[in-house]
Amino acid sequence: MAENTLRPMSAVAPSVAEPLVLRARAPWLVALTWLAPIAVIASQAYFIAASAPDRDMGHLQKIMYVHVPAAWNAFLAFFWVLIQSVRYLWKRDERADLLAAAGAEVGAVLTGLTLVLGSIWGRPTWGVWWTWDARLTSTAVLFLVYVGYLALRGLTDDPERRARWSAAVGILGALNVPIVYMSVKWWRTLHQMQSAPSTLDPTYTWGLRANAIAFLLVLIVFIAYRYRGLLAESVLERQLDEAALSRRVRT
Amino acid sequence: MAAGEILAIIGHNGSGKSTLLRVAATAVRPTRGSGTVFGADLVKDPQAVRSMLALLSTEPGVYGDLTALENLRFAARMLGVPTDHAPLQRALDRVGLGREGYERARNMSSGMQRRLSIARLLLREPRVLLMDEPYNSLDPDGARLVNELIRETKDRGGSVLLVAHDLSRGEGLPDRVVEMQDGLLAEPTAGPDADSVIVRDVIPLDQPKAHGLRLERGGLR
Amino acid sequence: MTAPVTLSASLQADWGRVLAVAWKDLTAERRTKSNFNAVVAMAGMILLFFGFALGPDAEGLRNAAAGVLWLTILFSGVLAFNRSYQLELEAGALEQLLLYPGERWAIYLGKLLANIAFVFLVEVITLPLTAVLYHVAFPERWLSVLGVLVLGTTGFVALGTLYSAMASRSRSREVLLPLLLFPMLVPVLIAASGATASLLGGDVMGDSRAWIRLLAAFDAIFIVAATWAFQFVIEG
Numbered sequence: 001m002a003e004n005t006l007r008p009m010s011a012v013a014p015s016v017a018e019p020l021v022l023r024a025r026a027p028w029l030v031a032l033t034w035l036a037p038i039a040v041i042a043s044q045a046y047f048i049a050a051s052a053p054d055r056d057m058g059h060l061q062k063i064m065y066v067h068v069p070a071a072w073n074a075f076l077a078f079f080w081v082l083i084q085s086v087r088y089l090w091k092r093d094e095r096a097d098l099l100a101a102a103g104a105e106v107g108a109v110l111t112g113l114t115l116v117l118g119s120i121w122g123r124p125t126w127g128v129w130w131t132w133d134a135r136l137t138s139t140a141v142l143f144l145v146y147v148g149y150l151a152l153r154g155l156t157d158d159p160e161r162r163a164r165w166s167a168a169v170g171i172l173g174a175l176n177v178p179i180v181y182m183s184v185k186w187w188r189t190l191h192q193m194q195s196a197p198s199t200l201d202p203t204y205t206w207g208l209r210a211n212a213i214a215f216l217l218v219l220i221v222f223i224a225y226r227y228r229g230l231l232a233e234s235v236l237e238r239q240l241d242e243a244a245l246s247r248r249v250r251t
Numbered sequence: 252m253a254a255g256e257i258l259a260i261i262g263h264n265g266s267g268k269s270t271l272l273r274v275a276a277t278a279v280r281p282t283r284g285s286g287t288v289f290g291a292d293l294v295k296d297p298q299a300v301r302s303m304l305a306l307l308s309t310e311p312g313v314y315g316d317l318t319a320l321e322n323l324r325f326a327a328r329m330l331g332v333p334t335d336h337a338p339l340q341r342a343l344d345r346v347g348l349g350r351e352g353y354e355r356a357r358n359m360s361s362g363m364q365r366r367l368s369i370a371r372l373l374l375r376e377p378r379v380l381l382m383d384e385p386y387n388s389l390d391p392d393g394a395r396l397v398n399e400l401i402r403e404t405k406d407r408g409g410s411v412l413l414v415a416h417d418l419s420r421g422e423g424l425p426d427r428v429v430e431m432q433d434g435l436l437a438e439p440t441a442g443p444d445a446d447s448v449i450v451r452d453v454i455p456l457d458q459p460k461a462h463g464l465r466l467e468r469g470g471l472r
Numbered sequence: 473m474t475a476p477v478t479l480s481a482s483l484q485a486d487w488g489r490v491l492a493v494a495w496k497d498l499t500a501e502r503r504t505k506s507n508f509n510a511v512v513a514m515a516g517m518i519l520l521f522f523g524f525a526l527g528p529d530a531e532g533l534r535n536a537a538a539g540v541l542w543l544t545i546l547f548s549g550v551l552a553f554n555r556s557y558q559l560e561l562e563a564g565a566l567e568q569l570l571l572y573p574g575e576r577w578a579i580y581l582g583k584l585l586a587n588i589a590f591v592f593l594v595e596v597i598t599l600p601l602t603a604v605l606y607h608v609a610f611p612e613r614w615l616s617v618l619g620v621l622v623l624g625t626t627g628f629v630a631l632g633t634l635y636s637a638m639a640s641r642s643r644s645r646e647v648l649l650p651l652l653l654f655p656m657l658v659p660v661l662i663a664a665s666g667a668t669a670s671l672l673g674g675d676v677m678g679d680s681r682a683w684i685r686l687l688a689a690f691d692a693i694f695i696v697a698a699t700w701a702f703q704f705v706i707e708g
Contacts, residue, residue: 089704117654144655151651155643160280164640168701169652172631175697176656179690183659186686187666190679278708302573305478311563314496316503321496328492329572331485355503358564364563371568 077107082174097163115128262310493582538669553636624664
């Protein structure tokens, strides 16, 4: 073919609102990276040491200081996935999709942690590794929803399709969470199973809240770093595409 | 492209011309760039664009278990055009499938299936006709049919965009021929005055194998 | 450009498309029948397997019947959904389907109707088979049982039709569909088998009413959600 009279790529007006850019860590993230682990260690140490052993459970009850905050944050992470999924479908901003993915990964880990700890707590308490307790069972279902979400992402290569599809799955999954919880709860009561008494000493409440906040900080930090990782991958692919293109323009 | 123009884009396999066609057909969302068809934006208002165009694809796009007539009836119902037997039969007659109406699409040869998809095009009169390798798997009669279709669209004031790697059967119809190579058009496209299809630097990207990377997406990324 | 159409006229046109898609799917299915036969055979097989696993004691089987019925419906039904999209993928029909004018939800609802009809026909055979194999007496409130069947099936198929739009075009589609779909169906399984068990046992406690309400709410929520989400999922 004769000489090339094409305009270079830079002359194309991008339809993406802003280019994806990987910046240096923002100050708040640097601060949190230090603060979060300190907060966790501090609140765990303080409340484990300071709170009295439960009258029935003894020191075992203190596993709640990890189990409950993990559970709360796992559900919070799913809520985050919901928001980012909605944002993606609305604005088609790739960053929302990456934020959702980061949230799902961290959420999945937290959910798994919740289940394992619940099981560990349950063994000495009820004598079994698992009871079909409403909250624990709903958490198990949530875990599977996360796994499905991540599997879908793993099996879909095209980034735009992956973003759209996971957004749909994330939103519907989030819608289902309260419904699943309700159905499992009714199912338990109808079968007249005794709800395992989770009587927590009121002094534990402050400990739970403090630890929950500490875990929230950890959640934020993990999501932020995971997001940055995903963003870096995406920016890299884009740069490779452009490099391939400009090479072709020159030849 | 101007209204009433026949534009042919030629190029080797993998040059990206099919993808370009698909962007124009709103079947694929462009990663960057924009386009309009008779004033309707491809990305913002795809529904409006769709109502104006018809696509003849490389794949026949028929339902194997349905008969030829049933395939057309389905298309007619989806398009909102009359579903009576007569116009459907006329379309079949026109493409030389007049006696195959009750034959299942699965039992037809690929050439016949192609003709069936051409028959589908005849159900209405689109303003923009998009054709992907229209002469493939068609005998000389079929090629003649395609050219008739192109002529008729132009005479109506419609535009035709066809991509092919070989225009030998085109009977010299296209008003303009542009070559595409490795995802880039060899000539600049029409300026902002053209009132039909305006395609601005839509540049498909395919896998850069040179990087040894697993970039498995093709098309506009 | 065409003249602007009134809202009701375009809605009517879209409903026409819903019916067209449903008719097309059902006709294609009717022609081959091989898929239907295979799914029914699977359902029978699953019923037998559960029987083998649970043991031949009549009392035990009777108690398990409602649960087994619904598990059978879910496990065999899930095999049917991907087929609905395979039709479209075979000869590139999906591309043309997406180029027709009209709303995307019309395609979804059309496929939904066709899939509901398909699964319901499978159930028509599965239900009496379960009754026979699991020693279930004919329930007094058989109409309510049918109602539960309809409600449960609707929720199941609503989500199945949406998720298979994605799974059928993915790798590992045989495992991806159940993996995505089943966690979403937990309320359906619990409520439908709970209501069915209750009704088969005479519904002494009146439990079935609560379950039926839950099913109805689930169906309403997810038919709307799936119809909305479909447009994002069906595009190339």
